[in-house]
């Protein structure tokens with residue numbers, strides 16, 4: 001560890017920390033453009049200038065010239081200033097240079113509200129440029145550089161974050177910097193498009209409005225959006241994400257940093273998972289079968305009738321997709337136990353036609369296989385025997401294998417379908433309960449590395465659909481089981497049962513998640529950790 005004093009505040013930071021990070025730890029800001037903690041240091045923007053007043057305890061002499069904080073590593077006893085008159089004047093000069101050729105696009109720029117050029121100009125700028133507006137160098141605007149990415153060369157401040165991402169993270173090198181002086185510009189490599197599976201991360205890391213997402217641009221001003229922490233359900237990696245929404249409509253998903261899971265990145269496929277949350281296929285009301293018809297019915301009535309019908313049967317199987325949350329899986333398992341301990345099955349295959357890429361993308365396209373295995377679910381892809389009723393949980397098994405599952409469901413005396421979307425299995429249902437998706441209720445998943453992670457609700461369920469955990473809690477109560485008033489109560493109960501300790505809450509899991517093993521998981525849960533992949537956490 002090294003002790004460093006920044007603007008009068010003394011902190012201890014790990015050896016090897018640069019001054020931009022050390023300042024953050026001291027609650028101070030050193031403005032920066034080109035530095036990104038997930039990339040190599042380029043040191044080209046000069047925005048992070050600092051004044052070193054003492055190099056170290058052993059060498060307490062000041063540095064004669066200003067240095068860049070991103071490329072200066074802390075030394076024990078170092079003293080720096082980032083807000084004195086010398087630094088302020090130099091930083092104003094840097095901003096003045098950056099803005100000489102920057103267009104006056106802010107009112108129509110999609111980055112407005114989250115643009116580091118706007119923010120730093122207001123906080124550290126000179127306000128009066130000595131350069132004439134008419135003399136700006138014109139460059140390309142509205143240039144498509146990939147299926148989802150537009151480039152505005154005039155807005156680019158040439159920080160090279162995007163170039164380094166495409167070199168160092170994806171290794172695809174689609175963008176580069178060409179020309180000299182004030183004609184320097186960001187350009188596509190000949191014959192290339194930025195269309196790799198992680199491409200849209202360059203939009204996130206561009207500090208200005210030079211790179212924008214074709215899907216998101218001009219759809220919403222960012223200051224109207226609410227951000228909710230969540231977990232991507234695109235595959236078993238469980239990348240940490242923020243879901244940006246407004247008035248119960250999702251507008252975009254961005255990666256949320258978690259060094260133990262996804263670093264600073266996510267894949268484009270995962271970024272688009274919110275598309276499934278909107279559209280005609282979403283179920284917004286519950287139904288009872290009447291002959292060949294479904295009759296829209298209040299969820300409480302469907303629940304009561306489903307409970308009575310299931311109780312009349314002799315053995316119920318729970319058939320779940322590996323996309324159900326831990327809480328939903330636990331409640332469904334309790335339902336099965338009350339109804340005669342039928343099997344609890346996960347029917348989602350662990351493999352797909354998408355290969356593990358050694359970065360983030362997993363061949364297992366489901367977010368909670370390890371969680372359901374920890375709860376005692378069995379992986380099986382064929383219909384169970386010895387049961388006369390089925391509770392299908394977010395599982396469209398008829399779509400997977402119509403012959404086998406269709407024939408099986410024909411023989412059931414009772415089929416209850418709990419789902420957020422219309423599917424083929426509904427055709428065999430006697431009772432249909434409409435539930436919200438994982439964007440619409442809080443819950444927890446366990447990822448492929450056995451990491452327990454929680455997510456918050458970002459938007460409300462559509463129409464008269466109810467949160468999945470609430471629907472199953474109501475069904476369990478209708479069957480005479482315990483009553484749960486909140487998702488935290490369910491979570492605490494399931495943690496106790498699978499050996500994760502008493503009094504556990506979502507808050508205690510933390511924003512970065514917790515390895516199951518660190519909570520002293522019992523042998524069942526330990527076996528589940530890494531159920532779909534053995535090995536170390538994903539690194540990218």
Ligand code: SF4
Pocket residue numbers: 155156157158159160161162163186205206207208210211
């Ligand atoms: S496009 Fe954005 S990230 Fe890329 S060099 Fe320009 S300013 Fe930096």
Ligand code: SF4
Pocket residue numbers: 232233234235236237238239262266267268269270271360361362
């Ligand atoms: S790698 Fe998997 S979990 Fe991560 S963003 Fe992509 S689909 Fe989602």
Ligand code: FES
Pocket residue numbers: 031032033034035042043044045046047048068069070071
């Ligand atoms: S952030 Fe240090 S030079 Fe750009």
